[in-house]
Amino acid sequence: MQPYLSIQGVTKTFGSFTALHNVSVDIHKNEFVCLLGPSGCGKTTLLRIIAGLEQPTTGSVHVGGKDITKLPPAKRNFGMVFQSYALFPNMTAKQNIAYGLKGKGYSRSEMKEKVEAAIVQVDLAHVADRYPSHLSGGQQQRVALARAIVLEPDFLLLDEPLSALDAKVRTRLRRELRELQEKLGITTIMVTHDQEEALTMSDRIVVMNRAEIVQVGTPNEIYEQPNSPFVADFVGAINFLNDPDPRSCMAVRPEHVSISPSGQGMPAIIHNIEFRGAFYRLSLLTETKAGETQMITVDVSAQLSHQLQLAKNSAVSLHLAADKLLTFHKEAVV
Incomplete structure (x- = not known):
């Protein structure tokens, strides 16, 4: 089966610093993949290269068999959720979600329909007219997620989206996020340094260390059959x-x-x-x-x-x- 997203031989250097070294991984359609590793291992750099926010020094990125390595972010159909949520404080939840649809050629009624559908999907109907400062951390995270999925992206990129939340909310949102991903059938790549998050949410885990991929496998394979002391020690x-x-x-x-x-x-x-x-x-x-x-x-x-x-x-x-x-x-x- 041809992979949906294929990263091939990607290296990224910043001056004398190597952020990624010869990274290759294939991700299949509708798959939920976690990039897991310690701080500074290169996982966020890899996510930014997939998004087009960084260009690889060498190597390529393909989506559906098409080389998108040089394609700017605006030409790539992806949704992204950051750790900080990056919500506009002067816009309501509903307005934040609608923002990404502007300039896409939708009529006002089409935009309203799409926003309302996204609000229902993330269970925010009761707070749709509130501003971010009047929303809990979990609700702000849902707004950021709805803003990403309202565009009906080909894939969803999540950069430690739950790390700012307290433990109980984080555990609940893990489950909700995974259920939403399965319902939408959207290919999702999530960066995390939280091994429990990776084990409980992903179809496959890509373990990274020192700018390289050290093991790829299902949560069970990574936990039960680690291929090195580093993986064994980092996961569990x-x-x-x-x-x-x-x-x-x-x-x-x-x-x-x-x-x-x-x-x-x-x-x-x-x-x-x-x-x-x-x-x-x-x-x-x-x-x-x-x-x-x-x-x-x-x-x-x-x-x-x-x-x-x-x-x-x-x-x-x-x-x-x-x-x-x-x-x-x-x-x-x-």
Whole structure:
């Protein structure tokens, strides 16, 4: 199947600084893809190149088989939502949404119809005549989203659109944004540094680090089969196990380590206990076969924690799920 959006060998330099190095990725129609990585890894630069706001130093961008690398932003049919929302403070929600339609050749009645449809899609009918200063952060984000989708774009570009919101609103809007994307069937690319956001929202995740793409896969593939210690560490919690083998290192997720009363497995001492609501995250001190001390993180259900009467400095036994151990070559360590 031919990709809808294809980025081919894109490099972007600013003087002596390389923001992107030989980046290639294909995105399919109606797909929701997250560009995930730490600050400064190049993900926003890549989004801006897709939008035409930056030109690649080398490489190309194709949409539907057509080379759009040199096409200006105004000639690319995309909607964009920024972290700051960029709403006009002197315009109501409705007027902000309508702004992008001006000069597109629509009649007044057509514009009204499109704006009202977009307002309904993002559930803003009850605040359509309010100014941004009288809207909550979540409502402002919806206005910015409606302003993007009212243009019926070919694809939607989101630059950390939820990062300015508090945790509870952010969680709700993740779900709403994904449901809206599925309903509209719009190809969407979202930049985020939030691994939970990427895991819960995307069809595929593009993990970036140091100006390069380091892994592309479904959320399950990225989490369960990371191809490097960097990906394993960046996406979710991970334990790197001290190993005498100089050629490789092993790792295991906290949920794939179990504990039992002392004497039935690898001996360990509880160093710290963190309450996480539905579970406890334990930090355990144990010894390797070489006699070195190492810290292992384990997630334990609240029920089991109470059953075992876990407490700091108490002794327990560890059990590692052999089929869940991850092995990396030492040269893969980032």
